[in-house]
Amino acid sequence: MTGLRCTVAAALSSLCMMAGGAAMPLVAWADPTLTRSTYVYDAGRLLGSEKRDRLDSELAEFSRRTGWNVRVVTSYGPGTRPDETEIRAAWGPLDKRSVIVEYDATAPSLINLPYIGDEAVVLLRRPWWFEFKGRFGNLFYVREQGEQTAILASTQVLMGCLARPGGCAVVPGLPEEQYYFTLVTSIGGGLVAGFVSKLEPQGFVQRRWVWLLIFSPLWASLFINFGLGPVVSRTDDKLPVIGNCLGFALGAASPYLVQRILAPPPLKDQQ
Known part of the structure; x- marks a missing residue:
């Protein structure tokens, strides 16, 4: 009988310890540092103390200067951050000019947006937010640049677009893969234009340049809409524009260069 009581007591003790351990994450967020004056809550320990404090000061100054309430919370998997109710209680009331950005190092996308105010959605349309998450939250960018760089760079872009009159139509900055x-x-647009310009006149087309006009929706879309448009809308740097223009010119000249190189040598007159 005594042995049975000891076994039951041990089992109850183990259950209490397990229940206490499971409840620990629920009470761990009674954190006095998570207050309305906290703009960066680094629950996932993704930022060092120096960078966290500097970003917190920047967001606080940004809020005083512009009226936009941008908050940042980091996490490292489930159970390492306060739940949404606790965040709203600490940072609320969240109004139309509030944005909460969560950075979870274990999620497929580093960036999550649990709250976006109505005025922020009006200023920065939903495609902008999707591009924002895809640009700075994708695994390739985080792997190459690091989590800290992704957090700091994305918050700077967000603040810049919120502070800009009229917002941003696209996310500023031109990634290397997008420029390529x-x-x-x-270059493809130039190739189309070059080959089209070599077509011989026939039918109602009496001049070669007419072929360029007929096929302009194709080569102009490749060059202007997909070649220059994404560049000039994301950066003020002139070098990518010059590079794309040179690429178009090289593509347009390629058919003539290939014809000249592959042309057979002229026959010599036999004496």
Whole structure:
């Protein structure tokens, strides 16, 4: 009988310990540092103390200067951050000019947006938010640049677009892979224009340049819409524009260069 009581007591003790351990994350967020004056809550320990404090000061100054209430919370998997109710209680009431950005290092996308105010959605349309998450939250960017760089760079872009009159139509900045895509499309547009300009006149087309006008929706879309448009809308740097224009010119000249190189040598007159 005594052995049975000891076994039951041990089992109850283990259950209490397990229940206490499971409840720990629920009471761990009674954190006095999570207050309305806290703009960066680094629950996931993704930022060092120096960078966290500097970003917190920048967001606080940004809020005083512009009226936009941008808050940042980091986490490292489920159970490492306060739930939405606790965040709203600490940072509320969240109004139309409030944005909460969550950075979870274990999620497929580093960036999550649990709250976006109505005025923020009006200023920055939903495609902007999707591009914002895709640009700075994708695994390739985080792997190359690091979590801290992704957090700091994305918050700077967000503050810049919120403070800009009229907002931003696209996320500023031109990633390297996107520039290469615009360069390829510019060269492709030049190739189409070059080959079309070599077509011989026939039918109602009496001049070669008419072929350029007929096929302009194709080569102009490749060069202007996909080659220059994404560049000039995301950066003021002139070098990518010059590079794409040179790529278009090289593509347009390629058919003539290939014809000249592959042309057979002239026959010599036999004496």
